Structures are given as structure tokens and as C-alpha cells.
Amino acid sequence: MKETIQQFKNGIWYQNPVLVLLLGMCSTLATTTSVINGLGMGVSTTIVLICSNVVISLLRKVIPNQIRIASYIVIVAGFVSAIDMLLQAFLPDISNSLGIFIPLIVVNCIILARAEAFASKNGPFRSAIDGLSMGIGFTFALFIMSTIREILGNGSFLGIDITFGVYQPALLMIMPVGGFLTLGCVIAAMQKISNRSKEKGGSSK
Amino acid sequence: MSFTSLFSIALGAILVENYILVQFLGICPFLGVSKKTDTAFGMSMAVIFVMAVASAVTWLVNNFLLERLGLQFMQTVAFILVIAALVQFVEMFLQKAMPALYQSLGIYLPLITTNCAVLGVALLNVQSGYNFIEAVINGTAAAVGFSLALMLFASIRERLEFAEYPKSFEGFPIALITAALLAISFMGFSGLEVFK
Numbered sequence: 001m002k003e004t005i006q007q008f009k010n011g012i013w014y015q016n017p018v019l020v021l022l023l024g025m026c027s028t029l030a031t032t033t034s035v036i037n038g039l040g041m042g043v044s045t046t047i048v049l050i051c052s053n054v055v056i057s058l059l060r061k062v063i064p065n066q067i068r069i070a071s072y073i074v075i076v077a078g079f080v081s082a083i084d085m086l087l088q089a090f091l092p093d094i095s096n097s098l099g100i101f102i103p104l105i106v107v108n109c110i111i112l113a114r115a116e117a118f119a120s121k122n123g124p125f126r127s128a129i130d131g132l133s134m135g136i137g138f139t140f141a142l143f144i145m146s147t148i149r150e151i152l153g154n155g156s157f158l159g160i161d162i163t164f165g166v167y168q169p170a171l172l173m174i175m176p177v178g179g180f181l182t183l184g185c186v187i188a189a190m191q192k193i194s195n196r197s198k199e200k201g202g203s204s205k
Numbered sequence: 206m207s208f209t210s211l212f213s214i215a216l217g218a219i220l221v222e223n224y225i226l227v228q229f230l231g232i233c234p235f236l237g238v239s240k241k242t243d244t245a246f247g248m249s250m251a252v253i254f255v256m257a258v259a260s261a262v263t264w265l266v267n268n269f270l271l272e273r274l275g276l277q278f279m280q281t282v283a284f285i286l287v288i289a290a291l292v293q294f295v296e297m298f299l300q301k302a303m304p305a306l307y308q309s310l311g312i313y314l315p316l317i318t319t320n321c322a323v324l325g326v327a328l329l330n331v332q333s334g335y336n337f338i339e340a341v342i343n344g345t346a347a348a349v350g351f352s353l354a355l356m357l358f359a360s361i362r363e364r365l366e367f368a369e370y371p372k373s374f375e376g377f378p379i380a381l382i383t384a385a386l387l388a389i390s391f392m393g394f395s396g397l398e399v400f401k
Contacts, residue, residue, distance in 0.1 A: 022377055025236060027322045030229035070289055073318075077282040085278065100328050103281040104371045107321045109233055176227055184374070184381030192373040 004129055011133025018141035019190045023109040027101050028142060029179035039139065040094040043100065044083050049111055052076045053119040053131035058174030060120050072115045073106065077181025081128045103104050110138060141186075148182050149173050211342050214335075215369065218346035220394040224322050225354040226387060227395075231322030235355055236380060238313060245359035248313045248350060249352030250306075255317050256326055259288050260344025263327035264337055284327045285318075292318045322351055358387060 017023045023071045024045075031041040056063075084102045085096040095102065105111070114134055119127040127149050150156055153173030155163035163169060172178055224230045231252075238248045263284050271277055296314045299307040307314075317323060326347050330340040361383055368378050 022236070023233075025232035026229050029232060069318075073289060074282065077285050081278060081281050083282070100325060100332070103323060103328055104230075104321045106281055106285050107319045107324050109319060112319060115226075122350070128345065174267055175392065176229065177385050177392065179229065180381045180385035180388055184378040186380070188371075188373045188378035191378065195373065 003126075007126075007129050008133040008136070009133075011130070011137040012140055015135075016137045016141055016190075017113075017134055018138060019187055021110075021113070022187075023113055024138065025183075027108055028145065029176070029183060031101055032142055032146035032149055032179065032182075033174045034150045034154065034156075035096075035143065035146045036094065037097050038142035039089070040087075040190065041098060041101065042139025042142040044087065044098075045105055045108060045110070045138055046132065048076065048079045048083055048105055049114060049135045049138075050109055050128055051079045052113060052122045053127040054117045055079075055128035057119040057122060057124045063120075068120065069112070069116075070114060076111050076115070077106045097117045110134060119123070133172055135195035144186060145179075146183055148186070149178055153178055211339065214339055214343050215346035216397075218343050218351035220391070221393075221397050223350045223354055223391050224346075224347050225324070225351055226384070226391040228325070229400065230325040231320050231351055234316065234320055235351075235358065235384075236377065237316075239355060239359040239362050239380075242356065242359045242363060244313070245355050247296075251295075251313055251317060251354055252320065252322070252351055253348040255288075255292060256323055256348035256351075257341060257345040258295070259291055259323050259338045259385045260326055260330055261337070262287055262291060264330060264335075264340040267331055280328070280331065284324055288323050288327070311373075322347065341351075354387065356389075358384060361387070 002042075011017075015021060018025075018028050027041055027045070032038045039134075052072070056072055080103060083105070084095075087098075087102060094174055102147060118130045121131070147157065151162065153171055153175075155161060155167070155169035170178075173182070218224075222228060225232065225235050234248055234252070238244050266283055266287055267280065271280060271283060276283075292314060296307075299314070326344045330343060333343075335343055362380060365379060365383065368379075374382070
């Protein structure tokens, strides 16, 4: 149980895939123009991550070592195609606005990194937990990014206008420029916080 | 199809729709291998080659295999397999035929498989309904645009080592801010249309 909690802590904060490990940058930057898009991307990636982690961990003794990367990619691509078709059928709006970035989940480094670093060495239950915690960490980072960008760039949150006519939203923030700028500042803030807690830990000893 | 339409596809893919700075495809190698200009150059050459060949092969696979058999839903799986096989093949070919180039590209070759720009260009070619020549031109031009952004960014980043900035921004954050400034300059190209 303790281990499970530690895994969640790692996924969401200490080893957050986007903010600390710097994986999966493309989808992070491209899909965080609004909160709905960010959450849609986060949840679809999480589902793919859990499924692929479980299957890879079940097959870890069957897959020969030399062709493991290719096998992982095929497994992941299968799940991604399934998610792609499900979104097209049931949530066409999200599917349209995420566009090409849904099939591109295949090459999201987070999924291959977790397959290689965790699922290929651990049992299916722990791999599922790992997928879930990493997925939540990814979704969390996307949520922060998209909240900042949607409020500043579009003056709305979850599509509801919150400017009250007080300020003019800066369109720049939902353009590509805003993505780089926001991610840079969020990671800098993260480093500031972890530096400060390190200093505190050092002085109390 | 005429020369001017091909030219406008190429110019669009290099500047207006730059894969890194406008469409966010291929950010991982953009941030990962941009610390030195020589490695950035090696990566650029490898990506140009692979993207040009990948556009051609995936177009053939899509039109002569998947569409004939009605298997379009297998696109993602088929394309990623084609790209992985292609990268492996290129690696083996270079190792035998051009060992000097192979040495200088080093680990960047296998990394291209997970470069989203390669899979991205294959999928976008199908979505835009390009014919064979247009697809190859688009793939090559997109890769040239990728290299342009990568080389610019790498040369700025080399100078960044001597710049002063707050401690929290060390490493990736300052690189991302630099990329943001570069993206602003590429915004200047939006709206540029030639012969349309």
C-alpha cells in the first residue's frame, strides 16, 4: 500500500513526466489551447498508458529482447487506433480539435519510456498503477498549462467567459508562442519550489 | 499540378507552417539535440533523408495497400511500422556504405523513429490528399523547415551559456523562452501565400 502511494507521489510530483522528466513535449504544447482539449488529451493518453503497460507487462517474458521496442510500438499503436476510433464515434468535437495529435500518441515518449523503464520489469498490477499515476501526472501538467493559457489567451475557463469585460485577452497565449512561454515559466516555477524545499531540508539537518 | 503549386507547398511547409514552431511536431529532438550546432546539423541531415523517403513509402503503402484493401483504420499501425523499418534499413545501409556519416550521426538515427514530425508528415500527407510528387515535396520541405528551426535554435543556445538569467530558469525553462521568441519571429510568416 505504501509503495502504491509512493508511486502516485512520484507520478504526480517528484517524477512528473512533463514538468520533471520533460517527456511528451509535442502534445503538451499543442493541445493545451483550452482546458477541454488539455483534459481530453490527458485522459486519452492515460487510458493508452494503462492498457499498454498492462499488456506489455503480461507479455514481458514472451517478447524477445532484440525486437522489444518494435513490439512495444505495435502494441501501443493498436490501443491508440482504438482510442482514435472511439473518440471519433462518441466525442467528435474533441476528436476534431485534437486532430492529428490523437494518432501521434503512438510516438509520445512517455508511453515508450514507461514501457521500457517500468512495465518490462514489473508485474501487471504494479504496471497498471504506474500507468495510472504517470497518466494523472501528465493530465495534471496539461491541466495547469491549459488553465493558464485559456484564461490569459481566451479570457475563459472551460469555455465560460470570465473576463467580465474587464480585460482584453492576449491572443498570443493560445498561439504557439504562448505554449513555449507558459511551459518555460511553469517548469521554472517548479524548479524554484523544489530548490526552496531542498534548501529547507538542508538547513534543518 | 504545376511548378508554382509545388513551390507554394514547399514554401508553406518550410516557413508558414513550420513543423516545430507553428505545428509543434518534433519538439523532443528540437529540445534534446540543440545544445551544439554540429549535433544539430547531423540530426537535421538524418531527418531530411528519413522524412523524404518516409513520405514516399507511406504514400505508396497507403494508396496501393491500405486503400485497395479497405484497411484505412490500420493507418497509424502501418505507418509507424514502415517508419521503424525504414529507419532500421537506413541505419544498416549507412553503416555499410557510408561509415563516416554513420559515425557522425551516431545515436540520432534510431531516435528518429519516435520523432513525431515523421509520423506527422505521413498522416498530414494523407489528410491533405496530396499526390505522390506533392507528398514527397511536402515531406522534404517540412524536414528542411525542421532543420532551419533546429539550426537557428542551436546557434542561439550556444550563446545562451554566457548569458545571465535567474537561477530557477536554468536548463530547459530558458531554452523554452528562447524557443518562444523564435516562434514570435516565425509568426511574421503567417499569411504569406504565394501564387494562390
